Amino acid sequence: MKNLLIVVLSFCPLLSFCAGEGHEWEQFLYQLSELEDIESSSWESSFDLLCDLEENPININTASREDLEQFPFLTAKDIEDISEYLYRYGPMKSLGELVMIKDLSYYKRRLLFYFTYAGDVHKKVFPSLKNIVKYGKHEIVGTLKVPFYNRKGDINGYLGYKYKHSIRYDFDYGDYVRLGFLGSQDAGEPFFAGRNKMGYDFYSFYLVLKKLGHIKTLALGRYRLRFGMGLVINNNFGFGKLSTLSSMGRGSSNIRAHSSASDGNYLQGAAGTFNILKGLDVSLFVSSRKFDATLNKGDSTIATILSSGYHRTKTEMDKKNNSSHFLFGGNVDYRSGRFYVGATAVYTSLDKELVPKTTAVYRKHYAHGKTFYNIGVNYGYTGSRFSFSGETATGGCKAMATINTISYNISDRMSVLALQRFYSYKYYALFAESFSEGGAVQNESGIYVGLTWRPISSLNIMAYTDFAYFAWPKYQASNSSRSSDNLLQLTFMKSKWTFAARYRIKVREKDNADKTYLINKIDHRGRLSAAYSSNELRLKTQVDLAYTSYKENSMGWMITQNAHYKLRKTINLDLSFGYFKTDSYDSRVYSYEKGMLYSFSFPSFYGNGIRCAFVASCDFLKSFTFIAKVGTTKYFDRDQIGSSYQMIAHSSATDLDLQLRIRL
Template sequence: MGRLIVIVLILVFLGIQYSFSQQVPKPEIDLESLIERLFPIPEEDVDYERIYEVLLQLYLNPINLNKANYEALQAMYLLTPSQIDALLIYRSQFGDLLSLYELQAIPEFDSETINRIIPFVTLEDGEKRTEPFWKRLRNEEQTYLIVRHRRVWEKRKGFSPTDTSSTGRISSRYLGDPNDLYLRFRTQHSRDFSFGFTLDKDAGEQFTWDHPSRRYGFNFFSFHFQRYQVGKWKTLALGDFQASFGQGLVFGAGYTLGKGAETVPTIRRSSVGILPYTASLEWGFFRGGAATYQHKNWEFTALASSVPRDGRSIELMDSLETENFTINSFNQSGLHRTPSEISTKNQFREYNIGTAIQFQANSKLRFGSTFLYTQFSQEWIPTKRLYNQFEFQGQSNHMGSLYFNYNWKNFLFFGESALSKSGGNGSVLGLIASLSSQVDISMLWRNYDKNFHSFYGNAFAESSRPINERGIYFGLEIRPIKKWKFNAYYDFFRFPWLKYRLYNPSFENEWLSRLSFQPSKSLQVFLQYRQEQKDRNLPDLNEPQSTYQSATVRRQNGLFNLDYRISKNLFIRSRVWWSQVTIQSQKRNGLMVVQDIRLDQNRWKITARYALFDTDDYDSRIYAFENHVLWTFSIPAFSGQGQRYYLIGEYDVSRKLRLYFRWARTTYIDREKISSGLQEIKGNRQSETTLLLRYYLNR
């Protein structure tokens, strides 16, 4: 009775005329705020598109708050340990939630937390399936087709006529047209099934059918089919998929984040299991079949994969004058525009067999193990460099790991240790804790040997891969009073062996602080500062004393942000970015000022940006997240002097069809050509359009 009184009071206070069984209308994600809080600090080697894709899948497959366990709730990266504990205790005392509005009755849940998680959660039980599977598949409302076209309208050098150099060599050019085409079909129901395919052709690639070069219309084709909760089978997958177990040392796909403004929960990976692969990136996924079987507290996963990979091979002659072809390098760009790039397409195959075993000892303790065997159709012998002497070479690799998660009161402990065929070890150990209702902390220690070889690992690391690194991370979040929040982290790490662009071992560090103030739902202000000190090789001046010398590069950047919702339909965002890079006492500065405006109506929405930027060089560049059309991602880097502006329009033509259009232009005042090589544009401006149509088949 007391619980019902609380719920009634909440609903009456809000003036909501819904019954208890009805749900809060699902809002759209504020992608810019969410991404900048959760995503790692922008860098060139971070795979943002893959992270973004999995974030959208979380949005389309919301977590059932009445069914989710600790692991699933933590996987959102949006709740603290104390909030998760409070939700689980509330469920055990009062039973299932009757309405999402009831979250306000749970201790530790404030309005900001509730608004943040609502797009990603539900109370509907997707497992109640009374109709036959094929009928559910045929009639699913979330069945849609997406068609997207993108193009840069200024002519790049790669699309110009060929010419002949002074030596008589004919220059290379792109073989295809400048249109970027993308097509996706998807039908899915949360925790029931997912089926779809993706087709992609990049600008400069030919739309052709040519068996010798393995090109069949679109340059890239991906498909997947997954079923969930079929008897004791938790997951059944065919086609393209990814896997996530432990802390990502062996299987590290999915919604894995790193160092960002959300400083506490994002350091931990989650064992979400087998995931459909739906991105258009042409590497980093399995192709074949996978299954997860549940038996009481045990989960058994097995996978098998055979997938073509891009790369360059060279011919070697052995002592018996036998021809042997070896892999010399991988091509992970996915671009096949020139004869040279086409020659790398599907040059070898990669075979994988893997397993994962998990055991849920009780509601607090989970542990498991993983194993992955990888074999290439040819031997991989990379070109020798000073820094890659301990990198993988050979035709096969295998690795295994043990991992655990343990929750004790408001403390969550986790870890994983893996061993690769080379004998190299990778280990992660960390904790996330709520010291009080106002203070959360996180700590993580990692150690990756210089000969630790993991092809699908994506553990917490400063580098893009878990190899040749040791470090300790500390994160803090303080909420002293309701309207204020302070986030900070400090990360100290070292590289025991050489690495790309650094030919000596090094000690480096990085830290960030962010102060947020939200006096009302319509106004939010925050100030962020980040600093890093990292070593880098100095340019070779062709002098004996300058070879392989390094210097410390100190980067600082700041961001001031003001969000204000003027009315229900009108929103503005004002931002100022600042950067400074110091190399050998020389300072280079950068500044960017941005003004965004968004106008929403019932059937249409308009978003616009105008920005000015001024940086001394590329080292002082500034990354700025940009709004884009549906499910398209952009964090470009700006350097030099100029202005950037774009306009995005969205319109509901009908209940089934929604149209998106984006026009963007960058104009420079410090140059007469943009980019270099075949990407070079003569002139000082670059214009791009994007047109996207989304059509729902069953609405």
């Protein structure tokens, strides 16, 4: 009976959503995004993670729990259900079998087609060097961005030319070996000149081995990692409130290569996870690297640790690699049945003392010192209906942070999640990243409750409410303050059509104009969209609305049309056009548009204007893919764009992106 179902499912319509059809997961990521998410540094890390997973898909038949935990849209129960299906029925012969896991939603099944494949199951023996060299896959990607305009800094101020470019090489052998390097150059940075005599401004090198006997993962070079809920260390990925609801707030522990152009959010050295006994894993890591910092005048202590990675001007170049850290730590993870418990410890030493400027009261409890340590305990249980997870941490700051989640599957169609967090205003950890309203694991306590409900198979409802309290003053709030955040999103899918609606209201206390008392800043945001999808054609129309009430009222809106057409089997065309009109930056709007491979493309707009982008990709000679993108933004309410060195003395700006990928 199972074999008959497999034959039928192998030809199911889901197969139309293969990688060649475009990056539909980017649309999913955009649907789970909010204003704060896209503007946070963790968003780029999350995007890089999914790009890596798309280019290096996982064999679902041999995937470990750690492999499946990399997917941010899967809950702990989803992972258990997939593992249980494989244990009970054996390897999948096609990903169409995912439909037989009844609690796995249609949208999640569709997304898994981009990041997994149903491959053969071999004995868990690490391949020989001969086979790795012979059967490994090579990928080379070159990218160039050409602006058809000059910024003020391009004429006088920047050390380099106005072109942005990068080169990327990646070698992989299944789930076992990944080796690569990346060189990246931002516009305005010197190339083979000045302090960049070795060529690119930024390089990344990495080697990752997996499933090497008792070595689950071994990373050398530049890497990222996350343990537990991220209260001690997490520079791997992080999402906002909607995505937390999608994954039901589960934590994860993993190590991966740093293969992106981000210059400020990685470790350098070695990291590994080792299986000691059944259910017992130990991870160790060490890092030594230089980083950018703003130094205090006079004593050369560190005022601010920088992560932008820009070295375009003499001032920015003087800050390049002017400080360093030495870090080591470990994690112990034990699992027995559905229960798990773990512990993480990290010690960091800086070559200069960190002394943030505390003239502003909200900075008083920022991380400070020359040596830091943090320890945390994470724990959880995954049941068929009830699950919980959490982490509690402390450190040299002598303060505590804790986050705890409880989720319950009321039925196959309805799940609820409750999340509690308390981050003392005195707690700090240099590499912490976790769920928060205020953007940091510090000075916040709150309660979050979310609901996902599929009343019928074609309708999905997601809703949450979140209340937060900030005991110590924050930026633009001179006293203790509060916030509330509420969202409702509906998605209806029928045949080839998808309709979505979202409304969000956020209230946060901030200073009044005279900074004598707090007043509410109220943000209303809405989104309506309709999408049509077939094998050759995809269309999507979207309307975004924003209304902000604070010191002044501000309203904005944008209507966007996206179209994708597949011409034959080798050519893909994408067109996006949008018109926007907003009163100010506070009512800015975002629009998704397709970009280059490994490219982050969720631009924001404010003022009055239009945005148009055209992307064409072509596969040729089996191993080559060429992608070109032309994008232009025209403003009707200004004669110049940007400010300072980034100022463009025109009302419009046009860019050309070119990319060549070779896969062997």
